Amino acid sequence: MLLRASGQHTGDDYDLTNIHGLDDDIIPHAAALLAYADAFYADEPSDLDRARKTLHAAIGDAALVDAAAIVGIYDAVVRVADATGTPLEDYKAEISEDLREELGINDFPSARA
Amino acid sequence: MKSDIDYAALPFPIRDNIVAAQRRAWARLGAPGTWWDGPTRVAIAAEAREARTCKFCAERRSALSPFAVQGVHDCGGALPEAIVEVIHRVVTDQSRLTRAFYDTALENGVSDGEFVETVGVVVNVVAIDGFTRAIGLPNFALPDPKSGAPSRHRPSGAKTDRAWVPTVAPEDVTEAEAGLYGGLPGVNIHRAMSLVPDEVIGFFDLDAVMYLPPTQVRDFGTEYRDLTHAQIEFLAARVSAINQCVY
Numbered sequence: 488m489l490l491r492a493s494g495q496h497t498g499d500d501y502d503l504t505n506i507h508g509l510d511d512d513i514i515p516h517a518a519a520l521l522a523y524a525d526a527f528y529a530d531e532p533s534d535l536d537r538a539r540k541t542l543h544a545a546i547g548d549a550a551l552v553d554a555a556a557i558v559g560i561y562d563a564v565v566r567v568a569d570a571t572g573t574p575l576e577d578y579k580a581e582i583s584e585d586l587r588e589e590l591g592i593n594d595f596p597s598a599r600a
Numbered sequence: 601m602k603s604d605i606d607y608a609a610l611p612f613p614i615r616d617n618i619v620a621a622q623r624r625a626w627a628r629l630g631a632p633g634t635w636w637d638g639p640t641r642v643a644i645a646a647e648a649r650e651a652r653t654c655k656f657c658a659e660r661r662s663a664l665s666p667f668a669v670q671g672v673h674d675c676g677g678a679l680p681e682a683i684v685e686v687i688h689r690v691v692t693d694q695s696r697l698t699r700a701f702y703d704t705a706l707e708n709g710v711s712d713g714e715f716v717e718t719v720g721v722v723v724n725v726v727a728i729d730g731f732t733r734a735i736g737l738p739n740f741a742l743p744d745p746k747s748g749a750p751s752r753h754r755p756s757g758a759k760t761d762r763a764w765v766p767t768v769a770p771e772d773v774t775e776a777e778a779g780l781y782g783g784l785p786g787v788n789i790h791r792a793m794s795l796v797p798d799e800v801i802g803f804f805d806l807d808a809v810m811y812l813p814p815t816q817v818r819d820f821g822t823e824y825r826d827l828t829h830a831q832i833e834f835l836a837a838r839v840s841a842i843n844q845c846v847y
Contacts, residue, residue, distance in 0.1 A: 514830050524838040527734055539736055548612035550826035552735065556618060557827070557835045559731030560810035563723040564789065565845035567803065569694040570686075570719045572702060572764030573792040575846055 516545045520554065527558050605728070605740055614735070617809040622731070625724050625806050630743035634753055634796045635713045636721075638745035643678040644687060644721040645742050649729065650676050651691040661693050682708035683718060690722050695844035702764040713754060713795055716765055720799030727806055751798075753777070758795050768794040784814055811836070 514520075519542040526538035543551045567573070605622045607614040629645055632638050651657055656671035663669045666689075675684045686705050689697060705715050729739050757772025768777070770786035777797040784790045784804055793799040811817075812832070816824045825832065 514834050515828070516831070517834060520831060520835050521838055523734075524835055524842065527730070527839075528842050535733070536736070539734070547826070549615075550831075552612075552614055552618070553825045553827040553832070554835060555731050555734035556615075556810035557832055558734045558839055559727045559729075560807055561836045561839040562730040562843070563727035563803070564807070564811075565840055565843040566690050566694045566723050566726060567719065567792050568789055569697050569843075569845055570690045570722075571716065571767075571792040572697075572699060573788050574762060576788050 516542070519545045523554060524558060527562075607735075607737070609737060610735065615809070618731075621806050621809045622728050625728060625802060626740070626743045628798070628802050629721060629724060631746045632748040632750050633717050633721075634751050634798055635711065635717045637750055638747065640679070641717075641721050642742050642745045643676065644683070644718055645725045646676050647679055647684060647687045648691050648722045648725045649739065650674060651688040654688055654692065657688050657692040666693055666696050680709070682710050683714070686710065686715060686718050687722055690719060691726065699764050712765055716793050716796045717799055720793050720796060720803060723803060724806065727803075727810065731810065753797075755780075755795065755797060762788060763792060765792070766795050767791040768797070 519538070523535075523538045523542045526534040529535060539551070542554060546554070605619060605626055607619060630638050630642055633641050636644065651673075654674040656669075656673050659669050659671060660666050673681075673684050673688050675688075679687075682705055685708075689701060702715065706712065710718070725742075732739055753776060755768045755772075755777050756774055757768050758766040759769070759772070760766045761769075768780065768791065770781050773780050780794060780797040780800055781790060782801070784800075790800060790804065793803065808814075812824060816822070820829050823829065827835070
């Protein structure tokens with residue numbers, strides 16, 4: 488939900504359905520970032536190699552390191568929340584209700600646990 | 601496998617603060633914890649890696665319900681079955697965990713503190729192994745375990761309220777765990793592992809450099825990384841969505 492807050496700061500209106508697979512030029516290199524995240528979870532290691540090369544060529548060394556760090560730490564953060572049964576704060580759930588419905592997040596198993 | 605965190609094999613540098621934080625995490629991983637000793641913590645970390653290739657986990661993950669298939673985990677054999685089950689589910693099927701998963705672990709003899717520390721060890725390994733894989737390197741060897749006894753400190757202010765596990769609200773922190781929320785606002789995700797304060801301190805030490813420190817997360821007027829806030833949150837949102845995580 489901080490993506491929306493970030494857009495509000497810069498005056499950009501992000502199409503948040505992008506996290507489910509669409510491209511959008513408003514976020515630079517969104518398609519390459521998305522492909523990188525998806526390839527991280529692909530069964531075939533060569534998918535990740537390809538996606539990494541594409542992203543690296545697009546954003547450079549230091550930003551690739553940032554991207555790898557985000558993927559690594561968020562792959563862990565989701566496990567902290569789900570393994571301990573930690574819910575979204577009430578105020579966050581309230582302000583993001585429409586968005587979560589729109590993105591289908593309320594259908595995730597962890598939303599019903 | 602090299603046991604030290606060292607990215608010299610890459611043709612470009614890794615930020616110094618990432619290397620330093622990952623080395624601290626590796627040192628913590630091998631040292632005695634709160635409920636587990638060093639050898640057990642390293643065994644938990646090894647089991648977290650083992651889970652990735654566990655055939656039973658793969659079958660269960662592809663089943664409509666995790667309870668639809670029965671079987672035995674491919675495991676290293678160093679840990680009790682109940683702990684192996686916790687580790688493998690957290691690594692391979694975290695989006696379908698329910699309160700019953702936690703209750704079953706307790707019924708099978710895992711204490712709440714042991715459960716939380718197990719999760720803490722697992723997520724450190726997941727974060728660091730995930731980073732190395734994402735950047736294009738193999739896993740580092742796990743650290744050598746250190747001798748010594750666990751501290752067995754349970755925060756007196758721990759209460760079961762918002763999560764399955766007992767947690768410590770910022771206002772209930774006592775002198776004994778004074779550093780628990782140092783610099784953290786104590787929102788739910790910070791509180792999640794607070795029954796074992798060292799796991800909160802350790803994990804968010806890593807989080808602050810791999811993601812952003814809390815003071816920078818909402819400071820949209822300044823970019824602290826080579827990715828912008830929007831790119832960071834876009835990527836994070838995608839990872840959460842793939843993992844079907846509400847948080």
